[in-house]
Amino acid sequence: MRESGGAARHYRNFTLLVSEKRCNFRAAQSTIMQTLYDQLGGEQKVRELADAFYDVMDTNERAKTIRALHPKNLDASREKFFMFLSGWLGGPPLYVNHFGHPRLRARHLPFPIGEKERDEWMLCMREAMNRVGLNDLVKAQLEGAFFRTADFMRNQG
Ligand code: HEM
Numbered sequence: 001m002r003e004s005g006g007a008a009r010h011y012r013n014f015t016l017l018v019s020e021k022r023c024n025f026r027a028a029q030s031t032i033m034q035t036l037y038d039q040l041g042g043e044q045k046v047r048e049l050a051d052a053f054y055d056v057m058d059t060n061e062r063a064k065t066i067r068a069l070h071p072k073n074l075d076a077s078r079e080k081f082f083m084f085l086s087g088w089l090g091g092p093p094l095y096v097n098h099f100g101h102p103r104l105r106a107r108h109l110p111f112p113i114g115e116k117e118r119d120e121w122m123l124c125m126r127e128a129m130n131r132v133g134l135n136d137l138v139k140a141q142l143e144g145a146f147f148r149t150a151d152f153m154r155n156q157g
Helices: 002-032 036-040 042-059 061-067 075-088 094-099 104-108 115-132 136-152
Strands: none
Touching: 036 042, 036 136, 042 061, 042 075, 042 115, 061 115, 075 094, 104 136, 115 136
16 A cells, blocks of 8 residues: 555656756746747848848849749839848747738749759849858758748749
């Protein structure tokens, strides 16, 4: 009897210890984890990135297929992309507040997007990230996330 009561108490203490450790771990995580938005350098850097992206698209011959899909004047594209990136990177959800859910894939359906277009888009983004001078760790994380999103936009090829 005493044996099993002792074992139960030990087990209870053990689970308490484990859940306490989990809580501490979560608390520690939330204090050391920063959003990509903050790691990047906040609003100004995100705006720089969106502008650099469209500057590259507008001038690099190797992005001419996707340039042709965009309007002649890129002012609205820059602003919308900045607003989208702000929320997507964990900062203020400017796009959602103004336009609602981005429904990115649906919005891209009218445009033919295959591997070529995806790769041109990534070329512009890589060059933009180099121009604004991101640290290597942030750049690597962003590159992976951008690639997965760009690949998800493919509606052909
Ligand atoms: C894969 C290749 C892609 C192509 C060819 C492409 C092309 C386009 C085009 C033609 C437009 C409409 C013109 C405009 O509003 O500027 C557009 C809008 C937009 N794209 Fe892309 N896009 C691509 C990938 C992406 C990715 C990966 C993201 C996000 C990470 C993105 C975010 C947006 C946003 C936020 C808009 C504005 C949507 C709106 O009208 O409210 N696009 N894109």
